[in-house]
Amino acid sequence: MTARLPDPAKSRAVLIGTADYQDPDLTDLPGVAHNLTDLAATLTSPQGAGLRPEHCLVLRDPPAQADVGDHIVTAAAEAEDVLLVYFSGHGVMTWDRHNELCLALRDTRSKSLRTSALRCADLRQYILDSPARTRVLILDCCFAGRVLEPTMNSPVDTMLDEVDVAGAYVLAAAQGRALAPPGRRNTLFTGELLRLLTEGIPRAPGMLLTLDVLFREVRAVMRRNGWPEPRGNNSDMAAHLALGHNPAHLIRKAMTALRADVDRLAVEEAETKVVYEVVLDKISGPNLPPVTEVAARLADRLDVLEQVAATGQPVSNELAELKGDLTDGRNATRRLRALGNGLLERRGELRERLKGYQAQAVRLHIAEDWDIARLYASARDLLWTKPCDLGRALRAVNAFQRAVTDRREGRM
Known part of the structure; x- marks a missing residue:
């Protein structure tokens, strides 16, 4: 199946994070606030998932489960292509007869989780009810909570059953307090995810960073560093969903450099137009040749090539041709600007x-x-x-x- 990015008009994301807690049993997690800011910026970036900012809702330190639930239900109903729900904060297991996972919010009380936290069972149902083609759930939290660290030996796959969503991709950082060490900007799991989306993966074969590729690389990095490993499960359709372009791919790097050159050409063409306007205002009958602008057309061509390259089709020849046209355009606008400045x-x-x-x-x-x-x-x-x-x-x-x-x- 071909990797793809979300449809910006038909996709929704809800990013939930709790950095500050009222309950003294739940320690504050400063990195969570940065998680939300950085992830939202990445998901809405043209080089990221390309989501529209108005379709990427950030809920920082939400106080009540009802409000959170309402926002998720609204986004889930609106999403037709992709629904992405992310939570970062404390995850606490009830460890009772039902053994439920609860996501701690600002006013969550550790002694009354079911009435003050967001039950993962409810979150699962909200996502299941969405008509979205692809559903993604990312949980960056501990399942047991700080005060229950001795119970972290429970099978991780059993914990994943608590968040399993049919036809979706689930990424779960099923570890304890080590996920948010002091002094780091982000929690470990989200920090690695953001780093890969920003730096790219050189050995990844595709132009896009799919959920499957990202998860495997995050897991490998955390394993190499001796950090507790995250877990994930998915459907084939969701595995090919991408959260961004791969900046480290050779073709992507060439396109990024070429786009920067096109942007610079657009600036030069604008400067040439300004010179022409001054000349026409101050010099009578300058007899200058008409201004030629090609940067906008080159940018459109590059957009098309990026879409083609994302499907795995070769574009090297087209890129070389575009680069030649860019050089011609740059020489032409500089020559015209020199004529105007000469007058x-x-x-x-x-x-x-x-x-x-x-x-x-x-x-x-x-x-x-x-x-x-x-x-x-x-x-x-x-x-x-x-x-x-x-x-x-x-x-x-x-x-x-x-x-x-x-x-x-x-x-x-």
Whole structure:
């Protein structure tokens, strides 16, 4: 199955996180606040999942389970393509006859979890009720809670049964307090996920970072570092959903560099237009060739190539052709800008020459002579009145220069 990104118009994300707790038995988790900010930025980035910001709801330190539930239900009903629900904070097991997982909110009381926390069974049902084509649940929390760390030997797969969602992808960081060590910006699990989305995975074969690729890499990194491993389960459809482009892929790197060049070309073309506008305002009949702008068209072509490349089709030849067209466009706009600037510089040179010979006329005490003054006034008016006729101005400056030179050398 081909990797794909969410449909921005038909997808919804709800990011829930609790960093500050009222119950003294539940320690604060400062990294959770950064998790929400950073993950939202990544999911809504054009190089990330590309979700619309208004479709990515962030609930930080929500106080009540009812409010959280209402937001999830609304997003679940609106989502047609992808529904992504993320939670970061304390996860606490009831460890009673039903052995339920509860997600602790700001006002959660550890002694009355079912009435003050978000029950994972309820969250599961909210997601199951969604008509979304693909559903993703990411839990970055401990299942046992800080005060129950000795029970962390319980089978992780059994815990996953608590959050299993049919036809969806579930990523679960099923560990304890080590997931949020002091001094780190993010919790370990989400921090690694964000790092991979930002830096990419060089050995990943595709242009997109799918959930399956991301999970395997996060798990491998945490295993190498001796950190407790996360767990996941999925359907085939959800496994091919991508949360972003792969910045480390060679073609992606080439496209990123090419897009930066296209953006710079757009700036240069805008500068050329400004020069043209100034020239048309200040110079009469400049006879400049028309401005050619290609950056916007090149950006559209690059957008298409990115979509094609994401399907695994080769685009190297097309990229080389686009790069050649970009070079041609850059040379053309620089040449046009040089022509425009050349006319403005020519007017500036004539002004400076006129000033220089007027200074000579003053030193020779001939500036007030009728012929000299008339020639100077004629040249000055042509050069300081817009639009300036450069041809007439040149002739006027030359006439004034000859008159001053002749008087200086005694020929008049």
